Amino acid sequence: MAEVFYLGPEGTFSHILARKRFGAGPRLSACPTIEAVFDGVLASAGSLGLVPIENSSGGTVYDSADLLIRHAGRVFIREELALDVRIALLGHDQKNLTTIFSHFVQLKHHAEWLKARYPRARLRPVASTAVAAQKAAAARHAAALASPGAAGVYGLKVLETPAVRQTVNVTHFFVIAAAAAGNPAGVEKTGLVAALPNICGSLHRFLGPFARQQVSLSRIVSRPVPGQPQTYVFFLEIEGGPREARVVRALERAGALTETLTSLGTYPAGRRYKS
Numbered sequence: 001m002a003e004v005f006y007l008g009p010e011g012t013f014s015h016i017l018a019r020k021r022f023g024a025g026p027r028l029s030a031c032p033t034i035e036a037v038f039d040g041v042l043a044s045a046g047s048l049g050l051v052p053i054e055n056s057s058g059g060t061v062y063d064s065a066d067l068l069i070r071h072a073g074r075v076f077i078r079e080e081l082a083l084d085v086r087i088a089l090l091g092h093d094q095k096n097l098t099t100i101f102s103h104f105v106q107l108k109h110h111a112e113w114l115k116a117r118y119p120r121a122r123l124r125p126v127a128s129t130a131v132a133a134q135k136a137a138a139a140r141h142a143a144a145l146a147s148p149g150a151a152g153v154y155g156l157k158v159l160e161t162p163a164v165r166q167t168v169n170v171t172h173f174f175v176i177a178a179a180a181a182g183n184p185a186g187v188e189k190t191g192l193v194a195a196l197p198n199i200c201g202s203l204h205r206f207l208g209p210f211a212r213q214q215v216s217l218s219r220i221v222s223r224p225v226p227g228q229p230q231t232y233v234f235f236l237e238i239e240g241g242p243r244e245a246r247v248v249r250a251l252e253r254a255g256a257l258t259e260t261l262t263s264l265g266t267y268p269a270g271r272r273y274k275s
Helices: 013-022 034-043 062-070 104-109 111-117 129-137 150-154 202-212 245-255
Strands: 003-007 027-031 048-055 076-084 088-091 099-103 122-126 142-146 157-160 170-177 188-195 217-224 232-239 260-274
Touching: 003 013, 003 034, 013 027, 013 048, 013 076, 013 170, 013 260, 027 034, 034 048, 034 062, 034 170, 048 062, 048 076, 062 170, 062 188, 062 217, 062 232, 076 188, 088 129, 088 150, 099 104, 099 129, 104 111, 104 122, 104 142, 122 129, 129 142, 129 150, 142 150, 188 245, 202 245, 245 260
Parallel strands: 003 027, 003 048, 076 260, 099 122, 099 142
Antiparallel strands: 048 170, 076 170, 088 142, 088 157, 188 232, 188 260, 217 232
């Protein structure tokens, strides 16, 4: 394996998961954006990328979904992973906090706790929890909601651990590559990108074959087509793969109702880690 690209900088949840999943073997390369992860995978033969796709609090990560759609047929999903997200308030000093930085998902997930504990602090969304830690490190009266592991990276203290009602916060990730997986093991899913005719009932008709063949959809995301108002393309994930006859039948019949149906590969899913 040449390289694993992830959404950086160091200390992000993508970085934590990359270390847990791939260990010390491949080189881990931080990227400033999700798009840069895709660019790295496309430019470096044999490399992998790690991108977030969904958070249990914030929902779909649309940058990842849009790029999977844009690069359908060139980039494939190799694995789906999940990370139980732990968060801490990091800073230099708990007194006189004026600003709290974090990714918008974490600010949303901890909104009630922040309002109760730090009602006067400004909440500032940034690109990642690691960027939040960087900004907190540079300001005496600022703090960050970030991974506890980022404290050591950026010279901060763990000031407090938030207590929220919704105790489990899980982020799902895709491992991506420029080639599809060979023989996935374990629970299988298949990713698809479907462009449907812009006519009434096209989505209903497209989904029918999956229901009739008892193929479950675990994810469906509608995205607008740039420059084509009222036109949408769909990223979806089904349970199962082409080794199952019912999946093959569903794909054949649903595919006949689309303008294009592109596979993003069949891949194992269900491996879960703790941050």
